Amino acid sequence: MDAVVKTSGTERALADQFAAALPRLPGGKAVAAMRTRALENFACDGLPHRRIEDWKYTDLRALMREVLPPAAAPDKAALDRAAKALERHGLEGVRRLVLVDGVFVPALSDVAALEGGLTIRSLASVLADETVHELLLSDDAGAGPMFALNSALMADGLVIDILKDASPARPLHIVHVASGSAPASAYTRSLVRIGANVSATLVESFFAADGAQNYQVNDATMIAVGDGARLDHVRLMEDGREAFNIATLKSVLGRDAAYKIFNLTAGGAVSRYQGVVRFDGQGSRLETYGVNLLNETQHGDTTLVVDHAVPHCASREVFRAVIDDRARSVFQGRIIVRPDAQKTDGKMETRALLLSDEAEVDNKPELEIFADDVTCGHGATAGALDESLLFYLRARGLPEKDAQALLIQAFVGEAIEQIADDRLREAATNAAIRWLEARAS
Amino acid sequence: MPAVQETVDRVRRIDVDQYRYGFETIIETEKAPKGLSEDTVRFISEKKGEPAWMLEWRLEAYRRWLTMTEPTWARVDYPKIDYQDLYYYAAPKPKKTLTSIDEIDPEILKTYEKLGIPLREVEMLEGVVRPEGERRVAVDAVFDSVSVATTFKEELRKAGVIFMPISEAIREHPELVKKYLGTVVPTSDNYFATLNSAVFSDGSFVYVPEGVRCPMELSTYFRINERNTGQFERTLIIADKGAYVSYLEGCTAPQRDENQLHAAVVELVALDDAEIKYSTVQNWYPGDAEGKGGIYNFVTKRGDCRGRNSKISWTQVETGSAITWKYPSCILRGDNSRGEFYSIAISNGYQQVDSGTKMLHLGKNTSSRIISKGIAAGRSQNTYRGLVSAHRKAQGARNFTACDSLLIGDKCGAHTVPYIEAKNSSAIFEHEATTSKISEDMLFYCIQRGLSQEEAVALVVNGFVKDVLQQLPMEFAVEAQKLISISLEGSVG
Numbered sequence: 001m002d003a004v005v006k007t008s009g010t011e012r013a014l015a016d017q018f019a020a021a022l023p024r025l026p027g028g029k030a031v032a033a034m035r036t037r038a039l040e041n042f043a044c045d046g047l048p049h050r051r052i053e054d055w056k057y058t059d060l061r062a063l064m065r066e067v068l069p070p071a072a073a074p075d076k077a078a079l080d081r082a083a084k085a086l087e088r089h090g091l092e093g094v095r096r097l098v099l100v101d102g103v104f105v106p107a108l109s110d111v112a113a114l115e116g117g118l119t120i121r122s123l124a125s126v127l128a129d130e131t132v133h134e135l136l137l138s139d140d141a142g143a144g145p146m147f148a149l150n151s152a153l154m155a156d157g158l159v160i161d162i163l164k165d166a167s168p169a170r171p172l173h174i175v176h177v178a179s180g181s182a183p184a185s186a187y188t189r190s191l192v193r194i195g196a197n198v199s200a201t202l203v204e205s206f207f208a209a210d211g212a213q214n215y216q217v218n219d220a221t222m223i224a225v226g227d228g229a230r231l232d233h234v235r236l237m238e239d240g241r242e243a244f245n246i247a248t249l250k251s252v253l254g255r256d257a258a259y260k261i262f263n264l265t266a267g268g269a270v271s272r273y274q275g276v277v278r279f280d281g282q283g284s285r286l287e288t289y290g291v292n293l294l295n296e297t298q299h300g301d302t303t304l305v306v307d308h309a310v311p312h313c314a315s316r317e318v319f320r321a322v323i324d325d326r327a328r329s330v331f332q333g334r335i336i337v338r339p340d341a342q343k344t345d346g347k348m349e350t351r352a353l354l355l356s357d358e359a360e361v362d363n364k365p366e367l368e369i370f371a372d373d374v375t376c377g378h379g380a381t382a383g384a385l386d387e388s389l390l391f392y393l394r395a396r397g398l399p400e401k402d403a404q405a406l407l408i409q410a411f412v413g414e415a416i417e418q419i420a421d422d423r424l425r426e427a428a429t430n431a432a433i434r435w436l437e438a439r440a441s
Numbered sequence: 442m443p444a445v446q447e448t449v450d451r452v453r454r455i456d457v458d459q460y461r462y463g464f465e466t467i468i469e470t471e472k473a474p475k476g477l478s479e480d481t482v483r484f485i486s487e488k489k490g491e492p493a494w495m496l497e498w499r500l501e502a503y504r505r506w507l508t509m510t511e512p513t514w515a516r517v518d519y520p521k522i523d524y525q526d527l528y529y530y531a532a533p534k535p536k537k538t539l540t541s542i543d544e545i546d547p548e549i550l551k552t553y554e555k556l557g558i559p560l561r562e563v564e565m566l567e568g569v570v571r572p573e574g575e576r577r578v579a580v581d582a583v584f585d586s587v588s589v590a591t592t593f594k595e596e597l598r599k600a601g602v603i604f605m606p607i608s609e610a611i612r613e614h615p616e617l618v619k620k621y622l623g624t625v626v627p628t629s630d631n632y633f634a635t636l637n638s639a640v641f642s643d644g645s646f647v648y649v650p651e652g653v654r655c656p657m658e659l660s661t662y663f664r665i666n667e668r669n670t671g672q673f674e675r676t677l678i679i680a681d682k683g684a685y686v687s688y689l690e691g692c693t694a695p696q697r698d699e700n701q702l703h704a705a706v707v708e709l710v711a712l713d714d715a716e717i718k719y720s721t722v723q724n725w726y727p728g729d730a731e732g733k734g735g736i737y738n739f740v741t742k743r744g745d746c747r748g749r750n751s752k753i754s755w756t757q758v759e760t761g762s763a764i765t766w767k768y769p770s771c772i773l774r775g776d777n778s779r780g781e782f783y784s785i786a787i788s789n790g791y792q793q794v795d796s797g798t799k800m801l802h803l804g805k806n807t808s809s810r811i812i813s814k815g816i817a818a819g820r821s822q823n824t825y826r827g828l829v830s831a832h833r834k835a836q837g838a839r840n841f842t843a844c845d846s847l848l849i850g851d852k853c854g855a856h857t858v859p860y861i862e863a864k865n866s867s868a869i870f871e872h873e874a875t876t877s878k879i880s881e882d883m884l885f886y887c888i889q890r891g892l893s894q895e896e897a898v899a900l901v902v903n904g905f906v907k908d909v910l911q912q913l914p915m916e917f918a919v920e921a922q923k924l925i926s927i928s929l930e931g932s933v934g
Contacts, residue, residue, distance in 0.1 A: 354866035372848035380872040382863040
């Protein structure tokens with residue numbers, strides 16, 4: 001059924017965009033060859049649609065009427081708008097690395113006085129280099145069409161390396177600001193390599209500056225966590241209400257590593273956060289926490305694959321969705337336990353709160369298990385706010401919306417509380433409160 | 442731990458390649474020419490003396506089937522089936538017109554006796570030593586493509602219950618068949634269901650009239666005997682307003698090196714306040730220890746809770762077949778209707794199971810319950826695949842799902858693929874799944890109290906599947922429990 005797919009106008013437009021952009025995209029011959037291969041991979045299936053199992057609930061062919069042309073480098077006005085937005089959304093005490101419309105802007109970033117063992121480069125400069133890291137060169141046919149598209153068109157991003165034992169003093173904060181004066185797409189990719197025994201925090205934010213035009217984000221983040229290293233990864237997605245945000249995460253964990261991901265999706269018209277985390281060394285632990293706050297006609301998809309390729313690893317997934325109006329939340333989780341990955345301990349829990357009769361939640365928590373000495377489980381629930389709890393609060397004089405807000409905050413709080421860093425936890429809480437306030441008004 | 446000699450012997454008796462029902466019955470049969478074409482469809486229809494509308498229905502399905510492709514989404518892997526290399530119709534050659542059970546080919550009667558299926562109701566009725574309160578079961582026996590005997594017809598007729606081969610029902614009750622056939626599983630539903638619609642040769646038809654509680658359990662026993670023959674049976678069960686029926690289904694096949702195709706369709710219709718309980722013990726030949734041979738079991742089963750307060754309950758014990766592709770489902774259309782699915786799926790050797798259910802909540806205050814227990818051993822793959830969905834108008838829909846998997850050995854796989862879709866806020870869905878091996882603590886506890894390792898495992902496994910076994914009618918519960926122990930022994934120790 002999937003084999004014969006007619007090329008729609010969107011795919012043709014993309015091929016044209018690619019042909020026009022290729023000479024301007026960074027990288028030498030090897031990179032250009034990889035880009036061409038990746039576009040061919042994309043063209044095989046075209047925009048993903050509901051007949052492709054992984055995209056069953058997020059039919060981009062129906063949702064994405066057009067793919068916007070790649071963004072131009074930000075001009076002065078765009079940079080000014082971005083600077084204003086940063087004042088509003090910026091975080092204190094972090095090392096800020098700013099991408100405006102998908103282009104790294106050192107002037108808005110904090111790259112002075114780097115700690116020893118920490119190097120930060122732009123993706124464009126690394127791609128131009130002769131010795132490009134293989135992680136950046138993989139077009140990875142199996143990773144799906146939107147990642148292939150990212151491989152073909154990635155223009156900039158960050159390449160961050162932290163050497164063994166060199167824990168940075170401050171969290172690294174990658175900020176994606178949309179600020180363009182014309183509708184455009186930003187294709188970004190970042191690579192973060194954490195050396196052995198390092199303890200680090202990585203934050204990613206997505207938002208739009210006032211006056212930014214309609215935009216589409218296609219981002220990829222590749223992370224390698226070294227032996228004995230610890231990475232806290234927080235992602236806050238508050239893109240504009242017209243925006244598309246398709247993001248891919250690919251992480252590999254070494255031995256005895258600890259990796260914690262928190263993702264909040266509160267923005268965007270259509271978003272998909274698709275991740276693959278693979279255990280490469282024994283004794284590692286992964287914790288992922290996700291919160292979707294969606295209303296109006298928003299569509300938010302979180303798809304996460306945890307690949308237990310080696311024995312003695314543990315993974316925890318906790319996902320909360322709050323869905324109002326006609327919004328739709330999708331959670332697809334898959335735990336794979338490869339043959340011989342004995343003593344695996346995997347748990348996945350997803351809960352959805354439906355606030356309206358037109359809201360929709362689709363859960364697909366999968367287990368794929370090829371080893372016998374394992375403990376794996378998942379739980380999934382969907383339902384409305386508890387009437388008796390609401391009654392209790394209202395009986396004490398709280399207006400209905402406030403009572404709901406309090407319960408919703410507690411519901412998503414179970415995930416937000418897991419963020420270790422105080423400032424980041426507060427930032428995530430504030431983002432949730434902003435969403436609740438917008439809903440109440 | 443090395444198994445004791447007694448167990449080794451016992452296991453040898455019951456390992457997959459020691460399939461008990463693998464014998465072949467040598468009888469003369471009449472077959473349709475090999476291959477599938479419009480002529481095959483016409484041949485089957487003519488053999489069955491069908492009216493023109495039925496032939497047209499079949500031909501339409503056949504033409505539709507030609508445009509379809511075989512589904513590939515299930516987690517099963519098998520060589521391509523050559524649909525032209527099969528016989529689509531095989532019937533024991535009748536010696537003369539049958540008037541009573543005594544005139545059935547004694548070979549066939551012997552077959553069913555060997556299988557433990559009593560077809561001689563006389564003996565059953567007159568058996569003096571029948572224990573008090575033992576329930577009687579009316580049996581429809583399907584041998585290859587045709588129904589060879591249906592017992593207790595008279596007694597059922599008195600109650601108003603129609604229980605007969607579907608080929609007869611098409612002739613005798615065309616209005617009922619026409620009204621319901623294909624309304625739950627449309628001819629174009631899926632590849633295998635469409636194929637079945639074109640070439641089905643027999644199966645059972647049950648109609649329980651308004652307000653009647655069927656006086657006994659109804660049962661169909663399917664047997665594939667002939668070589669290179671596909672079995673395509675079609676079952677249609679209708680429970681009219683306020684009616685109740687419990688139906689059992691069992692299946693076996695001889696042991697052969699080549700794979701055989703079984704593509705059945707079962708349709709259930711429950712009107713207002715009606716209840717249908719459908720139980721299956723599926724024990725088709727699973728192939729030998731090397732994974733050679735075995736039945737490809739591609740079955741479409743669906744129940745339609747069409748009326749208010751209706752209830753459909755599926756219970757299945759799946760131990761046979763090389764490949765199982767089967768998702769008994771409930772369409773909860775009527776307000777307050779209820780669907781239930783209880784399943785034990787056991788795979789050993791090289792068996793592949795991809796089974797589960799669909800609960801589609803369309804009406805108000807509908808509820809459903811799914812209890813699935815998968816046990817994988819040997820080199821088998823065992824997948825639960827299920828869908829629970831609440832439609833926008835299904836106010837107050839309620840579902841509880843628990844699917845647990847048990848892995849025995851490190852060469853097998855157990856997978857869970859649930860789809861949970863809620864489209865209104867008053868729907869309450871709960872789903873939980875676990876996968877583990879038998880807990881060392883539990884084994885230790887049992888062994889410490891003097892049980893052998895094997896007994897301990899049997900005890901734990903029995904406890905694991907108890908929730909489902911309890912749902913089976915008495916007659917099947919005993920057989921199922923035996924099947925479970927034989928399917929699993931030899932996989933530990």
